[in-house]
Amino acid sequence: MNTFDFTLPTKFYVGYGQLEKLKEIAGEYGKKAMICAAKDTMRQLGFLDRVKTLLEAAGVEVAVIDDVEPNPRDIDIDRQVEYFQSEGCDFTIGLGGGSALDTAKAIAFLAAQNGGSVRDYLAGGKKSDLADVKQPYPVICITTTAGTGSEATKWFVVTNTINHDKPGVGHDLLMPSVSIVDPELMMSLPAQITRSCGIDVLFHAMEAYIATCANPFTDALALEAIRLVMKYLGRAIENGKEDKEAREYMAWANTMGGIVIGEGNSGTVAIHALGHSIGGQTNAPHGLTMCPLAVPYIEKTWDADEEKYAALTRAFGYGDDSMSEHELAAMCPQAMKGVLQKFGCDITMRDLGVTEDMIEPMTDSVFKTMAGVLNNSLKKFDREDVIELYKKAM
Ligand SMILES: [Fe+2]
Numbered sequence: 001m002n003t004f005d006f007t008l009p010t011k012f013y014v015g016y017g018q019l020e021k022l023k024e025i026a027g028e029y030g031k032k033a034m035i036c037a038a039k040d041t042m043r044q045l046g047f048l049d050r051v052k053t054l055l056e057a058a059g060v061e062v063a064v065i066d067d068v069e070p071n072p073r074d075i076d077i078d079r080q081v082e083y084f085q086s087e088g089c090d091f092t093i094g095l096g097g098g099s100a101l102d103t104a105k106a107i108a109f110l111a112a113q114n115g116g117s118v119r120d121y122l123a124g125g126k127k128s129d130l131a132d133v134k135q136p137y138p139v140i141c142i143t144t145t146a147g148t149g150s151e152a153t154k155w156f157v158v159t160n161t162i163n164h165d166k167p168g169v170g171h172d173l174l175m176p177s178v179s180i181v182d183p184e185l186m187m188s189l190p191a192q193i194t195r196s197c198g199i200d201v202l203f204h205a206m207e208a209y210i211a212t213c214a215n216p217f218t219d220a221l222a223l224e225a226i227r228l229v230m231k232y233l234g235r236a237i238e239n240g241k242e243d244k245e246a247r248e249y250m251a252w253a254n255t256m257g258g259i260v261i262g263e264g265n266s267g268t269v270a271i272h273a274l275g276h277s278i279g280g281q282t283n284a285p286h287g288l289t290m291c292p293l294a295v296p297y298i299e300k301t302w303d304a305d306e307e308k309y310a311a312l313t314r315a316f317g318y319g320d321d322s323m324s325e326h327e328l329a330a331m332c333p334q335a336m337k338g339v340l341q342k343f344g345c346d347i348t349m350r351d352l353g354v355t356e357d358m359i360e361p362m363t364d365s366v367f368k369t370m371a372g373v374l375n376n377s378l379k380k381f382d383r384e385d386v387i388e389l390y391k392k393a394m
Pocket residue numbers: 148200203204272286
């Protein structure tokens with residue numbers, strides 16, 4: 001076993017009713033909070049009012065931005081930071097899915113630096129080495145989806161509106177101070193969002209398990225997250241408004257998926273590296289962008305670690321005790337295909353709006369913004385390999 005390390009600096013509150021904890025703890029982070037809420041839905045569902053009421057009960061003043069759209073853009077973050085500063089806020093609260101949480105992290109980060117645009121910190125920007133980063137303002141994440149795992153990572157992802165890259169910014173100081181994972185807030189998620197977020201959970205766990213940087217800590221959490229997704233995602237898609245148990249375990253699977261790609265020090269692989277560029281070009285829901293890539297990726301890599309891929313095949317519910325590790329590992333592409341079909345995610349890149357002429361710029365973007373993630377893969381991916389994978393996923 002190789003040596004490994006992990007840190008979990010975030011305080012997590014997990015389970016039904018944990019939103020109420022906000023009333024007890026918010027005052028520790030300052031006198032005024034900026035809530036960064038997902039557009040329309042947080043107000044419509046009454047979550048924004050509930051959070052405001054809890055903050056007021058804690059004696060915390062509130063400023064609100066509630067126009068956070070999917071796939072946050074650099075120009076929006078820059079504008080929101082100005083508002084954070086003009087309102088004299090002390091901390092941010094992300095309320096919504098990954099985009100709201102990432103926005104809260106990005107604002108808290110950028111507001112603490114010495115001016116400039118968030119674009120300066122994105123891949124290729126003049127401060128993208130993140131040297132001399134100042135301590136960001138505190139962040140509280142309240143996740144309302146079982147998806148990105150952002151409440152448990154040191155990453156935020158922002159779309160660069162000039163070149164359409166969708167890079168992540170990661171730094172140890174970007175871990176949220178507090179994350180509240182209350183499945184009650186997920187009960188009303190529509191089936192389509194439950195699906196696209198839930199499949200992202202599966203990819204986080206699965207990719208972290210087969211990454212070069214996987215370790216015993218992340219392996220244990222990843223396999224458990226996969227087990228829970230296999231058991232509960234279908235139920236959450238079919239009957240998410242009623243099935244409290246399915247929502248509860250998908251919420252926990254999501255947080256474990258975040259831990260394994262973040263502070264557990266494993267990471268995602270080429271599937272996410274290539275998926276991000278699909279999202280940058282098409283604005284497709286993040287979780288779906290990995291689906292077309294998964295089977296061709298596994299076809300290329302399954303023999304790189306037969307024990308791991310055999311375990312994945314079993315975790316996906318395929319194979320039997322009579323099969324060797326080699327046979328089980330070789331079956332992994334078929335098992336992956338079956339899983340995607342089971343969850344209604346067996347789609348092509350064309351289904352997401354990708355056209356042939358996008359493959360070149362997407363490939364450029366992978367190497368510019370996601371090279372580190374690409375290199376977590378168990379096999380080496382050069383430019384020709386990336387293009388070939390994209391073509392197979394069309
Ligand atoms: Fe993801």
